[in-house]
Amino acid sequence: METADCVVIGAGVVGLATARALARKGREVLILESEDAFGTATSSRNSEVIHAGIFYTHGSLKERLCIEGRDKLYAFCDVYGITYKRTTKLVYATDESELPALKKLQTHAANSGVHMVWMTQEDIKRIEPNLHCVAALHSPLTGIIDSHAYMLALLGDAEAHGAAIAYNSPIVSGRGEDDGVVLDVGGDAKMSLKARTVVNCAGLGAQGVSRGITGVKPGTIPPQHFAKGNYFYLSGKPPFTRLIYPLPGHASLGLHYTLDLAGQGRFGPDLEWVDTIDYRVNESREASFYEAIRKYWPGLPDGALRPGYTGIRPKIQGPGESSQDFIIQSPAETGVNGFVALYGIESPGLTSSIAIADYVADRVS
Numbered sequence: 426m427e428t429a430d431c432v433v434i435g436a437g438v439v440g441l442a443t444a445r446a447l448a449r450k451g452r453e454v455l456i457l458e459s460e461d462a463f464g465t466a467t468s469s470r471n472s473e474v475i476h477a478g479i480f481y482t483h484g485s486l487k488e489r490l491c492i493e494g495r496d497k498l499y500a501f502c503d504v505y506g507i508t509y510k511r512t513t514k515l516v517y518a519t520d521e522s523e524l525p526a527l528k529k530l531q532t533h534a535a536n537s538g539v540h541m542v543w544m545t546q547e548d549i550k551r552i553e554p555n556l557h558c559v560a561a562l563h564s565p566l567t568g569i570i571d572s573h574a575y576m577l578a579l580l581g582d583a584e585a586h587g588a589a590i591a592y593n594s595p596i597v598s599g600r601g602e603d604d605g606v607v608l609d610v611g612g613d614a615k616m617s618l619k620a621r622t623v624v625n626c627a628g629l630g631a632q633g634v635s636r637g638i639t640g641v642k643p644g645t646i647p648p649q650h651f652a653k654g655n656y657f658y659l660s661g662k663p664p665f666t667r668l669i670y671p672l673p674g675h676a677s678l679g680l681h682y683t684l685d686l687a688g689q690g691r692f693g694p695d696l697e698w699v700d701t702i703d704y705r706v707n708e709s710r711e712a713s714f715y716e717a718i719r720k721y722w723p724g725l726p727d728g729a730l731r732p733g734y735t736g737i738r739p740k741i742q743g744p745g746e747s748s749q750d751f752i753i754q755s756p757a758e759t760g761v762n763g764f765v766a767l768y769g770i771e772s773p774g775l776t777s778s779i780a781i782a783d784y785v786a787d788r789v790s
Contacts, residue, residue: 426607426617426618426619427574427616427617427618427619428595428618428619428620429453429455429618429619429620429649430452430453430454430620430622431447431452431453431454431620431621431622431624431627431635431672431789432455432456432457432606432608432618432620432622432623432624433447433454433455433456433457433623433624434457434596434623434624434625434626434627435456435457435458435459435465435625435626435627435628435630435631436456436458436460436463436580436590436592436625436635437464437466437467437468437576437675437698438462438464438468438576438579438774438775438778439573439577439626439628439767439774439778439781439782440456440458440462440624440626440627440628440735441464441579441580441583441778442455442579442778442779442781442782443624443626443781443782443785443786444456444579444580444583444588444590445579445580445582445583445586445588445782446782446783446785447581447588447622447624447778447782447785447786447789447790448583448587448588448788449586449786450786452587452789452790453587454583454587454589454620455588455589455590455591455618455620455714456583456588456589456590456668457590457591457594457595457596457610457614458590458591458592458593458594459593459594459595459596459612459627460592460593461593462592463576463577463580463590463591463592464572464573464576464662466737467629467736467737467738467771467774468505468572468576468628468629468630468774468775469572469576470704470734470735470736470737471572471654471694471736471772471775472569472656472681472683472691472693472694473569473570473571473572473676473683473685473775474514474567474568474569474570474668474775474776474783475495475498475499475509475566475567475568475569475570475681475776476491476495476565476567476772476773476776477491477492477495477514477518477534477539477541477565477566477567478491478495478534478537478539478563478566478681478776479530479533479534479537479539479541479775480530480673480740481537481698481773482748482750483533483536483537484608485678485750485751485784486750486752486753486784487750487773487777488759488787489780490751490773490777490780490781490784491601491773491776491777491780492538492539493777493780494776494777494778494780494781495566495777497779497780497783498575498776498778498779499509499568499638499754500569501575501578501729501753501779502570502575502588505578507573507574507578508560508567508570508573508686509568509570509571509686510568510569510686511565511566511567511568512567512568512569512571512666512667512668512684513521513563513564513565513567513568513667513668514563514564514603514667514668514669514670515518515544515549515553515556515561515562515563515564515668515669516530516541516562516564516670516671516672517549517556517558517559517561517669517670517672517721518558518559518560518561518672519557519558519559519671519735520559521559521782523559523672524559524560525558526672527561527562527672527721528543530562530672530673531543533564534562534705535566535580538551539566539629539675540565541546541562541563541564542561542562542563542565543563544560544561544562544563546558546559548559549561550618552666552667553665553666553667553669553680553768555664555665555722555724556665556669556721556722557720557721557722557723557766558721564764565717566673567667567668567670568780569683569684569685570686570775571686572574572589572775577623579778583759591613591614591615593612593613593614593753594610594612594613594614595610595611595612595639595689596609596610596611596627596634596637596638597607597609597611598637598638598639599623599637599638599763600638600639601638601639601640601760601763601764602619602639602673603614603762604621604763605619605620605622605623605762606619606620606622606623606638606761606762606763606764607619607620608620608623608638611668620763621763621790622660622695622763622765623763623764623765624765624766624767624785624789625764625765625766625767626666626767626770628739628770629651629737629739630723631739631766631767631768631770632646632647632649632651632768635759635766636765638761640760640761640764641759641760641761641764641766642758642759642760645754645758645759645760645766646768647741647749647752647768647769648699648741648742648743649704649739649740649741650740650741650742650743650744651698651700651701651702651737651738651739651740652696652698652699652700652737652738652740652771653694653697653699653707653735653736653737653738654693654694654695654697654730654735654736654737654743655693655694655695655697655706655710655713655714655733655735656691656692656693656694656706656733656734656736657692657693657706657711657730657731657732657733657735657737658689658690658692658731658732659689659690659691659692659725659729659730660728660729660730660731660732661726661729663684663688663689663690664682664690664722664724664725665684665690665722667684668681668682668683669681669682669721671717671721671736674696680692680693680695680714680717680718681693682718684788691733692714693729693733694735694736695710695713695714695717697710698743698744699737699776703735704734704735704736704737705735706733706734706735707731707734707735711732711758713782714730715727715730738771738772739769739770739771740769740770741768741769749769750769751767751768751769751774751781752766752767752768752769753765753766753767753784753785754766754767754768755788765785765787765788765789767781767785
């Protein structure tokens with residue numbers, strides 16, 4: 426049987442950041458990734474937005490780690506030369522009926538320590554003449570990032586501090602022991618590996634990994650729901666210079682407009698509950714995109730949208746249920762000595778990634 430000090434399961438953005446944080450604390454870290462490359466799932470199939478931290482429940486991990494992670498992420502990008510842009514963001518009210526909710530969001534953000542500027546219809550016309558709304562909140566701390574370059578830098582720094590990564594190495598099963606966790610690794614590795622510490626950052630596969638490890642308390646593993654988000658690209662000149670968001674719903678931040686670093690405009694994600702992971706764009710949802718977009722951009726031309734890509738969010742709440750916080754469980758909670766589990770790490774997981782990693786590493790070390 427092989428042995429290891431610390432194993433991180435999953436090489437998405439949170440797994441890579443966690444491996445880096447542990448390696449920088451002097452731990453010997455092995456990253457096990459089931460796919461043949463890092464960041465192939467949720468981490469590379471999102472809007473690449475750096476969130477300011479305005480939408481989350483007060484006192485929640487999402488709020489705390491988003492705000493802390495936002496500042497750490499911008500600082501990381503400056504140090505490691507990762508391309509990003511502080512695009513800023515407008516959260517708009519389509520009509521008068523939405524103004525109370527918009528004012529409530531401004532107060533909520535202020536209570537979180539995040540300043541948002543109220544903008545009237547006249548203010549908005551000066552900066553975003555194509556945006557149809559009665560008022561909006563301006564978020565100056567929102568930005569976009571090259572997520573692939575970011576993950577590459579996380580991995581590079583983790584490796585510079587002694588971490589190693591093994592691809593095509595899925596976790597088949599495992600068991601808890603008094604002094605750590607035994608993992609049965611399949612794929613290219615095909616070995617039994619005993620580690621003093623194991624951190625489950627498997628994202629969409631996190632529940633499956635935990636269920637396969639004997640000793641993990643079944644009641645600690647939350648439900649798993651797949652929320653598919655379709656994106657459509659915009660053909661032609663972008664109508665906006667910054668990110669445009671509707672007021673958030675219970676399960677998502679709404680069908681918003683974002684830009685990538687090349688200036689390509691895109692709309693999404695929508696919310697489609699699915700039972701299996703399927704990354705094909707559901708083109709039948711195109712009509713609903715036109716309908717939603719024209720509420721705030723009436724000038725959207727026919728035929729201007731084309732299918733883009735999709736992502737799957739690893740939610741722990743189902744349709745109609747209230748949004749849930751990140752779950753980060755210690756060994757005392759999982760029931761297995763040395764086994765840490767992360768569940769429901771969806772948006773703002775990218776923004777929060779370094780803060781999540783530090784939160785885990787402080788408790789593991």
